[in-house]
Amino acid sequence: MTQENIIMAEERQATWRERHQSTIRQLRLYAHTYSRNASAMLGLAIVALFFFVALFGPLFVPYPEDATGAIHLDNKLQPPSWEHWFGTDEVGADVFTRVIVGARVTLHISLFVTVVAMLIGVPLGIAAGYHGGRIGQVIMRLTDVFLSVPALILAIAIVGSMGPGVQNAIIALALAWWPGYVRLVQSKALSIRSAIYVDAARTMGASNFRIIFVHILPNCASPIIVKASMDMGMSILGIASLGFLGLGAQPPYPEWGAMISTGRNYLPDWWWYSFFPGISIFITVLGFNLVGDGLRDVLDPRGRK
Amino acid sequence: MLLFTAKKFLIMVGTLFALLAITFTISHVAPGDPAALAAGPDATEEMIQQIREEFGLDKPLPVQFLIYVGGVLQGDFGTSIHTGREVVSDLARFFPATLELVLFSILFAIAIAVPIGVISAVRQNTITDHTLRLFSVAGVGLPMFWLGLMLQLFFALKLGWFPLGGRLGLLTDPPTTITGLYIIDSLLTLNFTTLLESLHHIVLPAVALCFPALASIARVNRAEMLEVLSQDYIVNAKAQGLSKFRIVAIYALRNAMLPTMAMIGLRFGWMLGGTVLVESVFNWPGVGLYAVEAAVASDFEPIVAVTVLLGFMFMLANLAIDIVYGILDPRVRGANI
Numbered sequence: 201m202t203q204e205n206i207i208m209a210e211e212r213q214a215t216w217r218e219r220h221q222s223t224i225r226q227l228r229l230y231a232h233t234y235s236r237n238a239s240a241m242l243g244l245a246i247v248a249l250f251f252f253v254a255l256f257g258p259l260f261v262p263y264p265e266d267a268t269g270a271i272h273l274d275n276k277l278q279p280p281s282w283e284h285w286f287g288t289d290e291v292g293a294d295v296f297t298r299v300i301v302g303a304r305v306t307l308h309i310s311l312f313v314t315v316v317a318m319l320i321g322v323p324l325g326i327a328a329g330y331h332g333g334r335i336g337q338v339i340m341r342l343t344d345v346f347l348s349v350p351a352l353i354l355a356i357a358i359v360g361s362m363g364p365g366v367q368n369a370i371i372a373l374a375l376a377w378w379p380g381y382v383r384l385v386q387s388k389a390l391s392i393r394s395a396i397y398v399d400a401a402r403t404m405g406a407s408n409f410r411i412i413f414v415h416i417l418p419n420c421a422s423p424i425i426v427k428a429s430m431d432m433g434m435s436i437l438g439i440a441s442l443g444f445l446g447l448g449a450q451p452p453y454p455e456w457g458a459m460i461s462t463g464r465n466y467l468p469d470w471w472w473y474s475f476f477p478g479i480s481i482f483i484t485v486l487g488f489n490l491v492g493d494g495l496r497d498v499l500d501p502r503g504r505k
Numbered sequence: 506m507l508l509f510t511a512k513k514f515l516i517m518v519g520t521l522f523a524l525l526a527i528t529f530t531i532s533h534v535a536p537g538d539p540a541a542l543a544a545g546p547d548a549t550e551e552m553i554q555q556i557r558e559e560f561g562l563d564k565p566l567p568v569q570f571l572i573y574v575g576g577v578l579q580g581d582f583g584t585s586i587h588t589g590r591e592v593v594s595d596l597a598r599f600f601p602a603t604l605e606l607v608l609f610s611i612l613f614a615i616a617i618a619v620p621i622g623v624i625s626a627v628r629q630n631t632i633t634d635h636t637l638r639l640f641s642v643a644g645v646g647l648p649m650f651w652l653g654l655m656l657q658l659f660f661a662l663k664l665g666w667f668p669l670g671g672r673l674g675l676l677t678d679p680p681t682t683i684t685g686l687y688i689i690d691s692l693l694t695l696n697f698t699t700l701l702e703s704l705h706h707i708v709l710p711a712v713a714l715c716f717p718a719l720a721s722i723a724r725v726n727r728a729e730m731l732e733v734l735s736q737d738y739i740v741n742a743k744a745q746g747l748s749k750f751r752i753v754a755i756y757a758l759r760n761a762m763l764p765t766m767a768m769i770g771l772r773f774g775w776m777l778g779g780t781v782l783v784e785s786v787f788n789w790p791g792v793g794l795y796a797v798e799a800a801v802a803s804d805f806e807p808i809v810a811v812t813v814l815l816g817f818m819f820m821l822a823n824l825a826i827d828i829v830y831g832i833l834d835p836r837v838r839g840a841n842i
Contacts, residue, residue, distance in 0.1 A: 239642070341520075341523070342523075344520055345520050345523040345524050345527060346527070348520050348521075348524055348816045348819060348820055349524060349812055349815055349816035349819060350774050350775060350777055350778025350779075350815065350819065351778065352778040352779070352781065352782075353777070353778050353781065353796070353811070353812055353815050353816075354528075354812065356781060356796060356797065356800050356808070357528055357531065357532065357796075357800070357808045357809070357811075357812045358531055359800060360532070360796075360799060360800030360801075360803060360804070360805075360808045361531055361532035361533070361803065361805060361808065363803055364800075364801060433646060437646075437648055440648055441648070441649075441650060441781075441782055444648075444650045444651075444782065444785075445781065445782070445785060445797050445800075445801075446797075446801055447797070447800055447801065457648075457650075460650070460651055460654065464654050464786075467654065467657065467658050467662065468658045468662035468663060471658055474651070474654055475655070478648060478651035478654070478655070481648045481651065482643075482646055482647055482648060482651070483646075484646075485645075485646035485647075485648070486642070486643060486645075486646035488646075489642065489645050489646050490642065493642075
């Protein structure tokens with residue numbers, strides 16, 4: 201990401217470059233520091249692979265019809281082989297194909313959950329931190345209530361009342377995920393609100409709108425980015441958990457958690473059925489966590505604890 | 506100290522009430538129709554209407570809420586529309602199993618994570634440190650339910666070392682109920698066969714449940730140990746010729762344990778959430794499994810009750826951590842909450 205920005209920046213004209221010299225230098229430093237962290241680079245490689253597979257994988261899968269519920273009963277529950285790298289499932293569908301298509305499903309869902317949680321949480325956090333007062337207190341109390349119960353339980357409660365299904369599971373996760381952002385942004389906004397440069401901007405007649413977009417938001421960006429990259433991983437776990445419990449995606453929808461849920465009935469003899477979707481979840485979540493960790497070291501070294 | 510605890514407790518009661526209100530609202534404004542579900546696919550409109558009236562679902566929402574809160578204050582969490590059983594008696598039956606699993610699991614996590622953190626910090630940047638760190642980073646991304654399945658696959662089905670699920674074997678009678686926690690009950694009644702059997706059953710689910718917690722507790726503990734070990738008083742202790750063990754185990758670990766405790770409290774809450782997954786995998790008859798079954802059937806009353814119960818447990822754990830914190834570190838007591 202930062203690397204791309206740098207390359208793009210280098211292709212523009214000198215005047216633009218001069219104007220943004222300090223930003224470019226800063227990004228370069230970030231990229232340099234990040235690239236020296238081996239585990240963060242491993243995470244980046246995993247995440248890049250995941251994005252690649254999710255975006256382009258479904259175009260190249262060996263048996264595309266297997267992702268949409270094709271049935272080849274003569275070919276069911278075959279162990280991994282050259283034809284079927286991850287074996288086949290109980291209706292003879294290729295598990296490899298379904299895992300690859302599942303990557304796209306997972307990317308869709310986790311992006312949606314993270315973005316919606318941010319869109320709810322960040323404005324509320326700014327309102328609570330920057331505006332403060334009674335509204336701020338109400339927002340923070342509400343946030344505390346939502347944080348007082350594990351997110352997965354809250355999501356289950358919401359899905360339970362709306363009925364199982366992938367759409368409802370996504371909504372439930374997004375609704376259970378936003379409070380973390382409120383906490384994060386509120387404390388940051390609260391400390392920036394009284395900073396000297398914000399006072400100065402206000403004295404010069406800057407509107408609240410301008411102060412929020414020019415001063416508060418950019419200063420909150422680092423912790424938000426770090427949290428978002430971790431949350432991509434956590435929401436992947438969340439959606440897979442709901443799928444596994446039968447509350448999210450329903451088979452034969454190619455979602456990793458739902459695949460494991462069906463696959464568990466075929467343990468131990470047909471282990472590949474639930475093994476490969478699980479290892480995919482594990483590696484992907486690990487990748488996002490490593491990236492989040494690496495980004496924190498670079499962007500927000502004091503926030504480590 | 507008393508004032509500190511009382512203040513925390515009051516906030517907790519308020520939060521709990523708000524949690525009840527929120528879960529109640531979510532579950533009652535959502536578009537699902539529990540009466541239709543409970544009546545079954547062939548039910549006529551009159552039958553559904555009758556169920557609605559029986560469970561008070563035809564009344565306006567605020568009235569339903571007031572009736573509900575009135576019941577909760579008297580210890581009545583309503584009746585499951587799906588099974589027709591009282592939610593409170595269900596909770597009383599299933600909760601000890603969950604409590605046993607979570608407590609055993611968190612003790613397990615602490616017992617393994619703290620030594621890992623200490624050893625990693627003392628041997629910073631050696632192979633041991635890297636291996637232990639890799640182990641703890643990996644743990645955070647591991648899906649519990651999948652780990653549970655793989656543990657079942659390997660240790661129960663392939664090797665046959667542990668049972669596949671449940672709290673006790675089919676032929677074993679549970680111990681006389683005192684606390685409802687089989688391990689403690691069988692200890693108290695000196696029933697050692699049952700004790701061994703319940704320990705045997707709890708190992709795999711506890712391992713699956715504790716893994717992510719173990720990983721993050723170890724990470725925090727390592728970071729804190731590193732910080733404490735670089736303090737002046739540690740250098741001073743070294744200069745005075747104290748043994749390495751004494752410095753690490755007594756001087757450093759005690760101070761590193763404070764932030765570690767905060768993480769343990771946080772992870773305890775996550776574990777409560779994780780019980781829904783692990784209990785489903787290991788068929789462990791606790792509130793997690795109960796909540797999932799209720800959620801699949803869109804059965805409101807048990808879901809609201811379990812959510813509030815787990816929220817209460819989470820807050821209780823945090824309160825306990827706050828109090829212990831206050832005892833260990835007097836500076837915290839005066840801070841406004």
